[in-house]
Amino acid sequence: MAEVLEKKKKVTKKAPAKAKAKYSKKQYLDWFTIMYRIRKFEEKTLYAYSKQKIRGFCHVYIGQEAIAAGLTSGITKDDKVVTAYRQHGIALSRGLDSNSCMAELYGKSTGCVKGKGGSMHFFSKEHNYFGGNGIVGAQIPIGTGIAFAEQYRGSKNLCVTMFGDGAARQGALYESFNMAMTWKIPVLYIVENNKYAMGTSVERTSNVHELYKIGSAFDMPSEPVDGMDPEAVHEALEKAAKHIRSGKGPYFLEINTYRYKGHSVSDPSKYRTKDELNEYKEKDPIVVIVNKMIDGKIATQKEIDKIKTEIDNEIEAAMKFADESDYPLGSELYDDNYVQKDYPFITD
């Protein structure tokens, strides 16, 4: 990524300085921090995978970080979030710490779910993070139900329910959208349109290529969002959240983004071109925000470098922590299958 960062800086440096910053210095630095943390975390994840420290299915978030950044500011900490298996970045944005996430990837007992979940299944009640779901589309009704519970209890909280463009073709979406609109459930649906579901482009899965239009069949307020810009994501989230909290029911955002890497570590991505990838790398959200801060004199390179160094160290430390932690005992496999402590498992 460093390479991309440096290269892009040269290209975009000539661009005219943008209009005056809309948000505080802290806000920009916060967005930069979470995006850089996710990128670094994911790069190290790929490295650890290549060293077989991490196994199984592993889907990284590189390229999509601006969405996670928008999530840190566009909703509250009391709001709930649920997403699919491409979830490391979302979990980090909710406040799960790098140590417990990396340890989970390593399958260690110090992981956020004690080595039970791995890459696809992080959870944290403390952070109102309802998890990574491995079944495409399953979290769409689940997120609707999480929001239903908030409505039932009369809270002001909403549930952000995230899914991929591929998941948008599951029947579960249509059933959920319909009930959510009918019952005015406080759910914010976000489709992270990264253009592909494994090797299948959005264009090949439907007649309707602009996913936000799906909402119109339910009269659900729906709009497209630039997912390469945390500011745009933040604003869209804020607006949608306001609508939902006023009791008017769900909202649907199609956040347009791109995954730089293959679907999972085993996918060589032969179905797309280098040019297409580069087109998005030109708009890399981390590069863009750094340029914005420098050009707009919001923060200095030195301040940015300091954050980078801190995060580099944080992720290094997380890998060390994960490496030095223990695997759970095999017998812990029986833990947490039932709440009942003395459940009589069949063991013969």
Place this chain on the structure above:
Amino acid sequence: MSRILNLRDALNEGMKEEMRRDESVFLMGEEVAEYNGAYKVSKGMLDEFGPKRVIDTPIAELGFAGIGVGAAMNGLRPIVEFMTWNFAVLAFDQIVNNAAKTLSQSAGEFGCPIVFRGPSGAAGQLAQQHSQTFESWMANVPGLKVISCIDPKDTKGLLKSAIRDDDPICFMESEQFYGYKGEVPEEEYLTPIGKAAIRREGTDVTIVSYNKMILVAMDAAEQLQKEGISAEVIDLRTIRPLDHEAIVESVKKTNRLVVVDESWPYGGVSSEIAYEIQKYAFDYLDAPVTRVNSADVSLGYAPTFVEEYLPNPTKVIRAVKAVMYR
């Protein structure tokens, strides 16, 4: 004449041969066409048969399984691929409520000649939702036939039989063993549905298994041989209908039975076999039928969990020794 093929290519050949033979056969599923299959089982099929007969679907298991059922009721012979059987859960309505029941509901007016296929079983550290074994689930349903095998030769022959069969079939493969090699004849052949195969003859104990667990059973049998215990190993190949005659015949000879079954223990393939044997070979048994299943839990991610969860040769040897009172 025969040559060495892996399971993936054997399945691929089976599908291609049947599609060449019968226009009404087509393949449908996620990533089966342009990507050549998530596990490359359908490699080259789009090129040979074109997009009319090799069809990429959106991620919509319930929908495309149902489209398969309707097409089968109306004269076609669909092969519906699930990326893994874990995702077929979304399609259970169509498999269980429709494919399995159409013939009965319509009093024979409409059949449903369809093959639902894909890998079943744990495949490493894939955690709870991606590690399930579906033979027991599907075999519980009257109206369905269930095939589960990894031997390249037999699997190819069984797939061809399944495609020609007039009943709906759940066909279970193995993600981890698509690269598993074996001799496959050059000439055309069919392998009968509902017949088990004896993979190893023995006299002291019968070990029954299927799918990738057959390799665990064979490994255990080799090790037991060194200790002077002669194990007969039976590969079920078809789960429903169950070839209980083959098991009964073997138990009459060995008087002892261990079932090695990756599915969960409760109400599964292993309990069905244990029932059949106590019923039909009671007088021949010298020890209770014993089984080695996956643990009665959801499989977590860590390697220690995978080790604890799955049947392995050590567990099988322990079970064999228990029935031999050694």
